[in-house]
Amino acid sequence: MKQVLASNDALAKEQLALLDRHDVLGINLMSGPGAGKTSLIERTVEALGKRLRIYVIEGDIQGSLDAERVAAKGAPVTQLNTQGACHLDAMMLAAALPGIDFAHLDLLIIENVGNLVCPAEFALPAHYNVTVLSTPEGSDKPVKYPLMFSKSDVIVLNKLDLLDFVSFDVPGFKASLRRLKPDVPIIELSARTGAGLDAWLGWLENKVKERKRG
Amino acid sequence: MKQVLASNDALAKEQLALLDRHDVLGINLMSGPGAGKTSLIERTVEALGKRLRIYVIEGDIQGSLDAERVAAKGAPVTQLNTQGACHLDAMMLAAALPGIDFAHLDLLIIENVGNLVCPAEFALPAHYNVTVLSTPEGSDKPVKYPLMFSKSDVIVLNKLDLLDFVSFDVPGFKASLRRLKPDVPIIELSARTGAGLDAWLGWLENKVKERKRG
Numbered sequence: 458m459k460q461v462l463a464s465n466d467a468l469a470k471e472q473l474a475l476l477d478r479h480d481v482l483g484i485n486l487m488s489g490p491g492a493g494k495t496s497l498i499e500r501t502v503e504a505l506g507k508r509l510r511i512y513v514i515e516g517d518i519q520g521s522l523d524a525e526r527v528a529a530k531g532a533p534v535t536q537l538n539t540q541g542a543c544h545l546d547a548m549m550l551a552a553a554l555p556g557i558d559f560a561h562l563d564l565l566i567i568e569n570v571g572n573l574v575c576p577a578e579f580a581l582p583a584h585y586n587v588t589v590l591s592t593p594e595g596s597d598k599p600v601k602y603p604l605m606f607s608k609s610d611v612i613v614l615n616k617l618d619l620l621d622f623v624s625f626d627v628p629g630f631k632a633s634l635r636r637l638k639p640d641v642p643i644i645e646l647s648a649r650t651g652a653g654l655d656a657w658l659g660w661l662e663n664k665v666k667e668r669k670r671g
Numbered sequence: 672m673k674q675v676l677a678s679n680d681a682l683a684k685e686q687l688a689l690l691d692r693h694d695v696l697g698i699n700l701m702s703g704p705g706a707g708k709t710s711l712i713e714r715t716v717e718a719l720g721k722r723l724r725i726y727v728i729e730g731d732i733q734g735s736l737d738a739e740r741v742a743a744k745g746a747p748v749t750q751l752n753t754q755g756a757c758h759l760d761a762m763m764l765a766a767a768l769p770g771i772d773f774a775h776l777d778l779l780i781i782e783n784v785g786n787l788v789c790p791a792e793f794a795l796p797a798h799y800n801v802t803v804l805s806t807p808e809g810s811d812k813p814v815k816y817p818l819m820f821s822k823s824d825v826i827v828l829n830k831l832d833l834l835d836f837v838s839f840d841v842p843g844f845k846a847s848l849r850r851l852k853p854d855v856p857i858i859e860l861s862a863r864t865g866a867g868l869d870a871w872l873g874w875l876e877n878k879v880k881e882r883k884r885g
Contacts, residue, residue, distance in 0.1 A: 489704040490787045490816065491808025518788065520814050541818065543757060543788035571815070573704045574732065574757035574786055593807040593830060594705025600734050601785070602704065604755065616807060622833055624863075649838075 465579050468547035472554060472582030479559040482668045483567065484661070485583035487605060489598075490571035492591040493615040495523045496648035497657070498566055502530040504658050509563040509665060514553050516545040516570045523568065544575040550582060563665050573602040585664065591616040593623045596630035599637055607637040611644065613657060618647040679793050682761035686768060686796030693773040696879045697781065699797035701819060703812075704785035706805040707829040709737045710862035711871070712780055716744040718872050723777040723879060728767050730759040730784050737782060758789040764796060777879050787816040799878065805830040807837045810844035813851055821851040825858065827871060832861040 476483045486494050495515075502511055513534040515523040524536035535553045537545065545567065557565070567583060569576040577586075588609040590598055593616060599606040606612065612634060620627075627645075634641060644660065646653030690697045700708050709729075716725055727748040729737040738750035749767045751759065759781065771779070781797060783790040791800075802823040804812055807830060813820040820826065826848060834841075841859075848855055858874065860867030 489785065490812055491703065491805075517815055519817065522811050522814060541788075543786070570788070571703065572757070572786060572788055574755075574784070575789070591705075591807060593805060593833065597736050598704055600736060601731055603733060619807065619833065619836055622836060 462578060465547050468551065469580035469582050472547055472550060473584070475554065475559060476565060476582055476584075479562065480668050480671065481559050481562050481565055482661075482665045483565045483581070483583040483585075485567050485569060485576075485581045485586045486589065487569045487573075487576045487586060487609070488571060488589035488591075489573040489594060492571070492589045492594060493648045494568050494571070494589050495526055497589060497613065497615065498527055498532075498568060499530050500648050500651065500654055501566070501658065501661065502527065502532040504654070505564075505662060506531055509662070510561060511564045511566065512557055512562055514550070514565070514567045516549070516568055518542070518570060539570055543570055543572050544579050545569050545581060546579040547581060554582070563669075564661070573598065573605050577605040577608045584668070585610040587611045587613060589613045589615050590630075592619050592625040595624070596626040596633075599630065599633040603637055606634060606641075609638070609641065611642050611660065614643060614645045615648055617645050617652055618650045676792060679761050682765065683794035683796050686761060686764060687798070689768065689773060690779060690796055690798075693776065694882050695773050695776045695779055696882045697779045697795075697797040697799075698875070699781050699783060699790075699795045699800045700803065701783045701787075701790045701800060701823070702785060702803035702805075703787040703808060706785070706803045706808060707862045708782050708785070708803050709740055711803060711827065711829065712741055712746075712782060713744050714862050714865065714868055715780070715872065715875065716741065716746040718868070719778075719876060720745055723876070724775060725778045725780065726771055726776055728764070728779070728781045730763070730782055732756070732784060753784055757784055757786045758793050759783050759795060760793040761795060768796070777883075778875070787812065787819050791819040791822045798882070799824040801825045801827060803827045803829050804844075806833050806839040809838070810840040810847075813844065813847040817851055820848060820855075823852070823855065825856050825874065828857060828859045829862055831859050831866055832864045
Protein backbone atom coordinates (compact mmCIF):
# COMPACT_ATOMS: atom_id res chain seq x y z
CA MET A 458 0.00 0.00 0.00
CA LYS A 459 2.81 2.43 0.90
CA GLN A 460 4.43 1.66 -2.45
CA VAL A 461 1.16 2.28 -4.31
CA LEU A 462 0.79 5.65 -2.58
CA ALA A 463 4.41 6.63 -3.24
CA SER A 464 4.14 5.83 -6.93
CA ASN A 465 0.82 7.69 -7.10
CA ASP A 466 2.44 10.72 -5.43
CA ALA A 467 5.29 10.69 -7.94
CA LEU A 468 2.95 10.51 -10.93
CA ALA A 469 0.69 13.26 -9.53
CA LYS A 470 3.76 15.47 -9.11
CA GLU A 471 4.76 14.98 -12.75
CA GLN A 472 1.22 15.79 -13.84
CA LEU A 473 1.17 18.89 -11.66
CA ALA A 474 4.39 20.05 -13.36
CA LEU A 475 2.48 19.92 -16.67
CA LEU A 476 -0.16 22.25 -15.22
CA ASP A 477 2.59 24.52 -13.86
CA ARG A 478 4.28 24.82 -17.24
CA HIS A 479 1.05 26.36 -18.52
CA ASP A 480 0.16 28.34 -15.37
CA VAL A 481 -3.02 26.33 -14.94
CA LEU A 482 -4.57 26.11 -11.48
CA GLY A 483 -5.58 22.58 -10.42
CA ILE A 484 -8.30 21.95 -7.83
CA ASN A 485 -9.17 18.56 -6.31
CA LEU A 486 -12.77 18.81 -5.09
CA MET A 487 -13.73 16.20 -2.51
CA SER A 488 -16.74 15.40 -0.29
CA GLY A 489 -19.10 12.66 0.80
CA PRO A 490 -21.89 11.65 -1.59
CA GLY A 491 -24.40 14.38 -2.32
CA ALA A 492 -22.68 17.25 -0.49
CA GLY A 493 -22.95 19.40 -3.60
CA LYS A 494 -19.64 19.23 -5.47
CA THR A 495 -21.30 19.14 -8.89
CA SER A 496 -23.70 21.96 -7.98
CA LEU A 497 -20.72 24.06 -6.88
CA ILE A 498 -18.99 23.36 -10.20
CA GLU A 499 -22.14 24.28 -12.11
CA ARG A 500 -22.34 27.59 -10.25
CA THR A 501 -18.63 28.21 -10.78
CA VAL A 502 -18.84 27.62 -14.52
CA GLU A 503 -21.93 29.86 -14.75
CA ALA A 504 -20.20 32.68 -12.89
CA LEU A 505 -16.62 32.44 -14.17
CA GLY A 506 -16.97 30.59 -17.47
CA LYS A 507 -16.83 33.79 -19.52
CA ARG A 508 -13.71 35.14 -17.77
CA LEU A 509 -11.77 31.94 -17.19
CA ARG A 510 -11.09 28.95 -19.39
CA ILE A 511 -12.24 26.04 -17.22
CA TYR A 512 -11.90 22.30 -17.80
CA VAL A 513 -13.65 19.79 -15.55
CA ILE A 514 -12.80 16.15 -14.89
CA GLU A 515 -15.63 14.19 -13.28
CA GLY A 516 -14.82 11.11 -11.21
CA ASP A 517 -17.59 8.62 -10.57
CA ILE A 518 -17.75 4.91 -9.97
CA GLN A 519 -19.98 4.65 -12.98
CA GLY A 520 -22.29 6.69 -15.18
CA SER A 521 -21.94 10.17 -16.63
CA LEU A 522 -24.69 12.14 -14.85
CA ASP A 523 -22.28 14.73 -13.45
CA ALA A 524 -20.41 15.25 -16.72
CA GLU A 525 -23.73 15.88 -18.46
CA ARG A 526 -24.68 18.49 -15.85
CA VAL A 527 -21.37 20.30 -16.21
CA ALA A 528 -21.38 20.10 -20.02
CA ALA A 529 -24.85 21.68 -20.00
CA LYS A 530 -23.25 24.73 -18.36
CA GLY A 531 -20.84 25.02 -21.28
CA ALA A 532 -17.56 23.73 -19.83
CA PRO A 533 -15.49 21.05 -21.55
CA VAL A 534 -15.55 17.95 -19.38
CA THR A 535 -14.19 14.41 -19.23
CA GLN A 536 -15.97 11.72 -17.26
CA LEU A 537 -13.74 9.15 -15.60
CA ASN A 538 -15.32 5.96 -14.26
CA THR A 539 -13.41 4.21 -11.51
CA GLN A 540 -15.26 0.89 -12.04
CA GLY A 541 -15.80 0.33 -8.36
CA ALA A 542 -12.81 2.14 -6.88
CA CYS A 543 -13.68 4.62 -4.15
CA HIS A 544 -11.38 7.45 -5.31
CA LEU A 545 -9.57 8.91 -8.29
CA ASP A 546 -5.82 8.47 -8.56
CA ALA A 547 -3.06 9.87 -10.75
CA MET A 548 -3.05 6.78 -12.97
CA MET A 549 -6.72 7.33 -13.82
CA LEU A 550 -6.00 10.99 -14.49
CA ALA A 551 -3.29 9.92 -16.93
CA ALA A 552 -6.07 8.73 -19.23
CA ALA A 553 -7.70 12.18 -19.31
CA LEU A 554 -4.84 14.68 -19.28
CA PRO A 555 -3.49 14.10 -22.83
CA GLY A 556 -6.87 15.19 -24.22
CA ILE A 557 -6.69 18.60 -22.52
CA ASP A 558 -5.22 21.66 -24.24
CA PHE A 559 -3.39 23.14 -21.26
CA ALA A 560 -1.92 25.97 -23.36
CA HIS A 561 -5.41 27.46 -23.57
CA LEU A 562 -6.65 26.82 -20.05
CA ASP A 563 -6.76 28.69 -16.73
CA LEU A 564 -8.40 26.27 -14.33
CA LEU A 565 -8.72 22.49 -14.05
CA ILE A 566 -11.35 21.29 -11.58
CA ILE A 567 -11.21 17.61 -10.70
CA GLU A 568 -14.33 16.31 -8.96
CA ASN A 569 -13.39 13.25 -6.96
CA VAL A 570 -15.63 10.28 -6.12
CA GLY A 571 -18.15 11.10 -3.38
CA ASN A 572 -16.40 9.67 -0.34
CA LEU A 573 -14.95 11.24 2.81
CA VAL A 574 -12.32 8.52 3.28
CA CYS A 575 -10.28 7.14 0.40
CA PRO A 576 -9.80 10.20 -1.86
CA ALA A 577 -7.76 11.89 0.88
CA GLU A 578 -4.99 9.32 0.47
CA PHE A 579 -4.38 9.71 -3.25
CA ALA A 580 -2.65 12.85 -4.52
CA LEU A 581 -3.92 14.26 -7.82
CA PRO A 582 -2.48 16.95 -10.10
CA ALA A 583 -3.95 19.74 -7.97
CA HIS A 584 -2.54 22.76 -6.17
CA TYR A 585 -5.37 22.81 -3.66
CA ASN A 586 -7.57 20.19 -2.06
CA VAL A 587 -11.04 21.57 -1.40
CA THR A 588 -13.46 19.59 0.76
CA VAL A 589 -17.18 20.32 0.67
CA LEU A 590 -19.33 19.43 3.66
CA SER A 591 -23.07 20.06 3.62
CA THR A 592 -25.06 21.04 6.70
CA PRO A 593 -27.40 17.99 6.65
CA GLU A 594 -24.36 15.71 7.01
CA GLY A 595 -23.76 16.99 10.54
CA SER A 596 -21.08 19.02 12.26
CA ASP A 597 -19.32 15.96 13.68
CA LYS A 598 -17.65 15.04 10.39
CA PRO A 599 -14.17 16.57 11.02
CA VAL A 600 -13.93 14.43 14.17
CA LYS A 601 -15.02 11.29 12.31
CA TYR A 602 -13.09 11.83 9.07
CA PRO A 603 -10.00 13.72 10.24
CA LEU A 604 -7.66 12.75 7.38
CA MET A 605 -9.88 14.29 4.71
CA PHE A 606 -10.25 17.56 6.59
CA SER A 607 -6.61 17.83 7.60
CA LYS A 608 -5.52 17.30 3.98
CA SER A 609 -7.78 20.12 2.77
CA ASP A 610 -6.60 23.63 1.96
CA VAL A 611 -10.10 25.10 1.91
CA ILE A 612 -13.35 23.87 3.45
CA VAL A 613 -16.65 24.77 1.81
CA LEU A 614 -19.68 24.47 4.07
CA ASN A 615 -22.56 24.01 1.62
CA LYS A 616 -26.37 23.91 1.92
CA LEU A 617 -26.40 26.88 4.26
CA ASP A 618 -30.06 27.31 3.22
CA LEU A 619 -30.90 24.13 5.18
CA LEU A 620 -29.25 25.31 8.40
CA ASP A 621 -32.58 26.10 10.07
CA PHE A 622 -33.92 22.62 9.39
CA VAL A 623 -31.02 20.43 10.51
CA SER A 624 -28.93 19.98 13.65
CA PHE A 625 -25.63 21.52 12.65
CA ASP A 626 -23.45 23.17 15.28
CA VAL A 627 -21.53 25.80 13.26
CA PRO A 628 -19.22 26.97 16.10
CA GLY A 629 -18.53 23.34 17.10
CA PHE A 630 -17.76 22.46 13.48
CA LYS A 631 -15.32 25.35 13.15
CA ALA A 632 -13.66 24.54 16.46
CA SER A 633 -13.08 20.91 15.45
CA LEU A 634 -11.68 22.04 12.09
CA ARG A 635 -9.33 24.49 13.82
CA ARG A 636 -8.03 21.67 15.99
CA LEU A 637 -7.09 19.72 12.85
CA LYS A 638 -5.87 22.69 10.81
CA PRO A 639 -5.75 26.03 12.62
CA ASP A 640 -5.74 28.39 9.65
CA VAL A 641 -7.87 26.58 7.08
CA PRO A 642 -10.28 28.98 5.31
CA ILE A 643 -13.93 28.04 5.74
CA ILE A 644 -16.31 29.32 3.08
CA GLU A 645 -20.00 29.12 3.97
CA LEU A 646 -22.41 29.12 1.05
CA SER A 647 -25.46 27.67 -0.59
CA ALA A 648 -24.88 26.44 -4.13
CA ARG A 649 -28.65 26.23 -4.40
CA THR A 650 -29.54 29.83 -3.51
CA GLY A 651 -26.20 31.40 -4.41
CA ALA A 652 -25.74 32.89 -0.92
CA GLY A 653 -22.07 33.19 0.02
CA LEU A 654 -20.95 32.08 -3.43
CA ASP A 655 -18.93 35.28 -3.99
CA ALA A 656 -16.40 34.30 -1.35
CA TRP A 657 -15.76 30.99 -3.13
CA LEU A 658 -15.55 32.59 -6.57
CA GLY A 659 -13.25 35.31 -5.21
CA TRP A 660 -10.93 32.77 -3.61
CA LEU A 661 -10.78 30.73 -6.81
CA GLU A 662 -10.22 33.67 -9.15
CA ASN A 663 -7.55 35.03 -6.86
CA LYS A 664 -5.68 31.72 -6.93
CA VAL A 665 -5.89 31.60 -10.74
CA LYS A 666 -4.39 35.12 -10.88
CA GLU A 667 -1.60 34.24 -8.45
CA ARG A 668 -0.65 31.38 -10.72
CA LYS A 669 -0.58 33.60 -13.83
CA ARG A 670 1.67 36.09 -12.00
CA GLY A 671 3.87 33.09 -11.16
CA MET B 672 -8.16 -8.65 -3.35
CA LYS B 673 -10.35 -11.59 -4.36
CA GLN B 674 -8.62 -13.70 -1.72
CA VAL B 675 -9.18 -11.04 0.96
CA LEU B 676 -12.88 -10.91 0.11
CA ALA B 677 -13.22 -14.71 0.06
CA SER B 678 -11.59 -15.09 3.47
CA ASN B 679 -13.74 -12.24 4.81
CA ASP B 680 -16.86 -13.96 3.47
CA ALA B 681 -15.89 -17.22 5.14
CA LEU B 682 -15.29 -15.56 8.51
CA ALA B 683 -18.54 -13.56 8.30
CA LYS B 684 -20.40 -16.80 7.60
CA GLU B 685 -18.93 -18.44 10.72
CA GLN B 686 -19.89 -15.40 12.79
CA LEU B 687 -23.40 -15.44 11.37
CA ALA B 688 -23.71 -19.07 12.44
CA LEU B 689 -23.02 -17.90 16.00
CA LEU B 690 -25.94 -15.47 15.75
CA ASP B 691 -28.11 -18.21 14.27
CA ARG B 692 -27.39 -20.61 17.12
CA HIS B 693 -28.96 -18.02 19.44
CA ASP B 694 -31.73 -16.86 17.07
CA VAL B 695 -30.27 -13.35 17.03
CA LEU B 696 -31.08 -11.10 14.07
CA GLY B 697 -28.04 -9.30 12.58
CA ILE B 698 -28.40 -6.02 10.66
CA ASN B 699 -25.60 -4.29 8.71
CA LEU B 700 -26.55 -0.62 8.49
CA MET B 701 -24.78 1.30 5.72
CA SER B 702 -24.92 4.80 4.19
CA GLY B 703 -22.81 7.74 3.15
CA PRO B 704 -21.59 10.11 5.87
CA GLY B 705 -24.35 11.91 7.74
CA ALA B 706 -27.34 10.13 6.18
CA GLY B 707 -28.71 9.40 9.65
CA LYS B 708 -27.69 5.84 10.58
CA THR B 709 -26.99 6.75 14.20
CA SER B 710 -30.21 8.76 14.51
CA LEU B 711 -32.13 5.77 13.18
CA ILE B 712 -30.46 3.52 15.77
CA GLU B 713 -31.27 6.02 18.54
CA ARG B 714 -34.92 6.02 17.50
CA THR B 715 -34.94 2.23 17.24
CA VAL B 716 -33.51 1.75 20.72
CA GLU B 717 -35.98 4.30 22.13
CA ALA B 718 -38.93 2.53 20.54
CA LEU B 719 -37.98 -1.15 20.85
CA GLY B 720 -35.44 -1.17 23.67
CA LYS B 721 -38.01 -2.27 26.24
CA ARG B 722 -39.35 -5.15 24.11
CA LEU B 723 -36.17 -6.35 22.42
CA ARG B 724 -32.69 -6.95 23.72
CA ILE B 725 -30.54 -4.89 21.35
CA TYR B 726 -26.76 -4.68 21.04
CA VAL B 727 -25.08 -2.10 18.82
CA ILE B 728 -21.64 -2.16 17.24
CA GLU B 729 -20.48 1.23 15.98
CA GLY B 730 -17.91 1.39 13.18
CA ASP B 731 -15.99 4.63 12.72
CA ILE B 732 -12.59 5.55 11.42
CA GLN B 733 -11.87 7.12 14.75
CA GLY B 734 -13.60 8.52 17.81
CA SER B 735 -16.56 7.29 19.84
CA LEU B 736 -19.20 9.98 19.23
CA ASP B 737 -21.75 7.51 17.86
CA ALA B 738 -21.24 4.94 20.61
CA GLU B 739 -21.83 7.67 23.19
CA ARG B 740 -25.08 8.68 21.47
CA VAL B 741 -26.35 5.09 21.40
CA ALA B 742 -25.24 4.36 24.98
CA ALA B 743 -27.19 7.42 26.12
CA LYS B 744 -30.33 5.70 24.82
CA GLY B 745 -29.62 2.72 27.05
CA ALA B 746 -28.33 0.10 24.63
CA PRO B 747 -25.09 -1.79 25.22
CA VAL B 748 -22.61 -0.74 22.53
CA THR B 749 -19.08 -1.42 21.34
CA GLN B 750 -17.17 1.17 19.32
CA LEU B 751 -14.83 -0.22 16.67
CA ASN B 752 -12.28 2.13 15.13
CA THR B 753 -11.02 1.16 11.70
CA GLN B 754 -7.92 3.39 11.96
CA GLY B 755 -8.33 4.79 8.48
CA ALA B 756 -10.07 1.90 6.73
CA CYS B 757 -13.22 2.88 4.86
CA HIS B 758 -15.39 -0.05 6.01
CA LEU B 759 -15.87 -2.67 8.69
CA ASP B 760 -14.93 -6.26 7.94
CA ALA B 761 -15.43 -9.60 9.65
CA MET B 762 -11.91 -9.54 11.11
CA MET B 763 -12.68 -6.28 12.92
CA LEU B 764 -15.95 -7.75 14.14
CA ALA B 765 -14.01 -10.67 15.58
CA ALA B 766 -12.64 -8.27 18.18
CA ALA B 767 -16.13 -7.31 19.36
CA LEU B 768 -18.21 -10.50 19.16
CA PRO B 769 -16.64 -12.44 22.08
CA GLY B 770 -17.75 -9.67 24.44
CA ILE B 771 -21.42 -10.07 23.50
CA ASP B 772 -23.78 -12.37 25.40
CA PHE B 773 -25.72 -13.75 22.44
CA ALA B 774 -27.75 -16.10 24.65
CA HIS B 775 -29.56 -13.04 26.02
CA LEU B 776 -29.95 -11.01 22.84
CA ASP B 777 -32.56 -10.52 20.09
CA LEU B 778 -31.01 -8.02 17.74
CA LEU B 779 -27.46 -7.00 16.76
CA ILE B 780 -27.22 -3.76 14.81
CA ILE B 781 -23.86 -3.07 13.18
CA GLU B 782 -23.40 0.52 12.02
CA ASN B 783 -20.83 0.53 9.24
CA VAL B 784 -18.44 3.40 8.38
CA GLY B 785 -20.18 6.25 6.56
CA ASN B 786 -19.32 5.43 2.97
CA LEU B 787 -21.42 4.43 -0.06
CA VAL B 788 -18.61 2.46 -1.69
CA CYS B 789 -16.33 0.13 0.26
CA PRO B 790 -18.68 -1.34 2.92
CA ALA B 791 -20.73 -3.04 0.19
CA GLU B 792 -17.83 -5.33 -0.64
CA PHE B 793 -17.24 -6.76 2.84
CA ALA B 794 -19.73 -9.22 4.28
CA LEU B 795 -20.45 -8.93 7.99
CA PRO B 796 -22.33 -11.25 10.36
CA ALA B 797 -25.71 -9.87 9.29
CA HIS B 798 -28.88 -11.37 7.85
CA TYR B 799 -29.87 -8.13 6.16
CA ASN B 800 -28.00 -5.23 4.63
CA VAL B 801 -29.90 -1.99 5.13
CA THR B 802 -28.81 1.12 3.26
CA VAL B 803 -29.92 4.57 4.39
CA LEU B 804 -30.05 7.40 1.89
CA SER B 805 -31.10 10.89 2.96
CA THR B 806 -33.03 13.28 0.73
CA PRO B 807 -30.36 16.05 0.71
CA GLU B 808 -27.89 13.60 -0.84
CA GLY B 809 -29.89 13.53 -4.06
CA SER B 810 -31.94 10.95 -5.91
CA ASP B 811 -29.12 10.08 -8.34
CA LYS B 812 -27.26 7.94 -5.81
CA PRO B 813 -28.45 4.46 -6.93
CA VAL B 814 -27.13 5.25 -10.42
CA LYS B 815 -23.80 6.45 -9.03
CA TYR B 816 -23.30 3.83 -6.31
CA PRO B 817 -25.02 0.76 -7.78
CA LEU B 818 -23.11 -1.92 -5.83
CA MET B 819 -24.23 -0.61 -2.44
CA PHE B 820 -27.86 -0.41 -3.46
CA SER B 821 -27.94 -3.76 -5.24
CA LYS B 822 -26.43 -5.47 -2.18
CA SER B 823 -29.12 -4.02 0.09
CA ASP B 824 -32.17 -5.93 1.29
CA VAL B 825 -33.99 -2.82 2.49
CA ILE B 826 -33.56 0.84 1.57
CA VAL B 827 -34.41 3.52 4.11
CA LEU B 828 -35.03 6.97 2.63
CA ASN B 829 -34.35 9.31 5.56
CA LYS B 830 -34.80 13.06 6.16
CA LEU B 831 -38.21 13.06 4.58
CA ASP B 832 -38.84 16.30 6.54
CA LEU B 833 -36.35 18.06 4.22
CA LEU B 834 -38.05 16.93 1.00
CA ASP B 835 -39.62 20.35 0.38
CA PHE B 836 -36.28 22.10 0.65
CA VAL B 837 -34.09 19.91 -1.57
CA SER B 838 -34.17 18.63 -5.15
CA PHE B 839 -34.99 14.98 -4.67
CA ASP B 840 -36.96 13.14 -7.35
CA VAL B 841 -38.77 10.41 -5.36
CA PRO B 842 -40.30 8.57 -8.37
CA GLY B 843 -36.97 8.75 -10.23
CA PHE B 844 -35.16 7.40 -7.17
CA LYS B 845 -37.57 4.49 -6.85
CA ALA B 846 -37.38 3.72 -10.56
CA SER B 847 -33.58 3.58 -10.49
CA LEU B 848 -33.69 1.33 -7.42
CA ARG B 849 -36.18 -0.98 -9.12
CA ARG B 850 -33.84 -1.30 -12.08
CA LEU B 851 -31.09 -2.53 -9.73
CA LYS B 852 -33.31 -4.63 -7.48
CA PRO B 853 -36.96 -4.96 -8.54
CA ASP B 854 -38.50 -5.98 -5.21
CA VAL B 855 -36.40 -4.14 -2.64
CA PRO B 856 -38.57 -2.62 0.11
CA ILE B 857 -38.19 1.16 0.38
CA ILE B 858 -39.08 2.67 3.76
CA GLU B 859 -39.53 6.45 3.76
CA LEU B 860 -39.13 8.17 7.11
CA SER B 861 -37.70 11.02 9.11
CA ALA B 862 -35.60 9.93 12.06
CA ARG B 863 -35.79 13.56 13.21
CA THR B 864 -39.57 13.97 13.31
CA GLY B 865 -40.47 10.29 13.67
CA ALA B 866 -42.68 10.32 10.57
CA GLY B 867 -42.77 6.92 8.86
CA LEU B 868 -40.74 5.31 11.63
CA ASP B 869 -43.43 2.71 12.33
CA ALA B 870 -42.82 0.99 8.99
CA TRP B 871 -39.13 0.58 9.88
CA LEU B 872 -39.81 -0.62 13.41
CA GLY B 873 -42.48 -3.01 12.11
CA TRP B 874 -40.15 -4.49 9.52
CA LEU B 875 -37.40 -4.94 12.10
CA GLU B 876 -39.59 -6.47 14.78
CA ASN B 877 -41.14 -8.80 12.24
CA LYS B 878 -37.70 -10.04 11.18
CA VAL B 879 -36.71 -10.62 14.82
CA LYS B 880 -39.88 -12.70 15.32
CA GLU B 881 -39.27 -14.73 12.16
CA ARG B 882 -35.86 -15.64 13.51
CA LYS B 883 -37.27 -16.73 16.90
CA ARG B 884 -39.81 -18.90 15.13
CA GLY B 885 -36.87 -20.34 13.18
